[in-house]
Amino acid sequence: MDLKKIDLDFVLHTYKRNYVNFKRGVNATLFDENENDYIDFTSGIGVVSVGHGNRRLANRICEQAKNIIHISNLYLIEPQTLLAKKLVELSGYDMRLFFANSGAEANEGAIKIARKYGEENGEVKRYKIITLKHSFHGRTITALKATGQEAMHTYFGPYPDGFVYAKDIDSIKDLLDDKTVAVMIELIQGEGGVEPQDIKKVQELSKILKQKDILLIVDEVQTGIYRTGEVLASNLYEIEPDIITLAKGLGGGVPIGAIMTRLKDIFSFGDHGSTFGGNYLSCSAANEVLDILEELKSSGDLDERMLYFEDRLNEVYKRHQNIFIKSVGLGFMRGLRVKSAQIQNDIIQKAFEKRVLVLKAGRNTIRFLPPLTISKEEIDEGIKRFEESLKGLNSQ
């Protein structure tokens, strides 16, 4: 069976896929149909936070699936209730949650919260939302418009009004006016280049926004759920956002998104909803993911593995100063910057040939998002293969 041909014949061509056929996975290792092993430094773009084939997660999903998968939000959903409580307790923020199915959808909900807040608070109706250049907030029409990459806005208009792009954190304050209701940022731009925002600048911005009653929305779709070492990157930055969005790592691969907000009573019945959001299956999975990661964190294992990975990666960076111009990122969200998009593509391709999976970010960053449960052996093997893939590279 020519799966590649069937795929090209029947699936829309939105992704330039690599046609390797993975058949099984164990933690950070994937096996193709010929049992070749690959080290996975991508975790399905930051999703498979507890690794592939995780038994605890699989058992929880299986037990839940055999019982109830879905009943709708018209009734109490115990795993959803408990998940909301757990996320509030782990984050330490006094908030309520809404559950969606993806990052884009969580951001749409966050924007709706901000717009309703702007409708009800202030002398004039406030609707403007400031986002950053090179940001990424999702693919639905509004989340796409919130995304500060004009190249992605070529088709699909007209878009909803009211989005303004700031060059960087510093320039946000110059754009605030009496129509501004919110600022939406990623603390580390995942798709935009993995450069962490400066902590002091973010804290300063947060203070200014509070004074002006402008909401701070932190898109933690990629940075959230222990990716940077803390439950939320907002914890690491010691800020108190008004709204936080989550998705990728939360369900360990089961689709789920979440909006957390301190505006506990912003929505009235009927203001927002989701058929699938917060169902038994996805929330059970997320509860198990959080249990696993909470244990990994409190045992000290998570921090140890993150440091180990950082050290190994920085050694590669130092040994190849002719190729890399900067080492960026935090925790298990890291990047190595190269000189051009050409080198970026060459490295990703060569790494694949050496059987280690890495991602791109922006136009010249190699991005690493390993499962948070990755073992030291897997880190060593992946780094070794990555370094081999740099041999003979034309770095100019």
Ligand SMILES: *Cc1c(COP(=O)(O)O)cnc(C)c1O
């Ligand atoms: C991936 C991502 C999104 C979009 O999430 P989807 O689940 O693909 O809709 C939004 N924001 C950030 C920061 C992301 O990394």
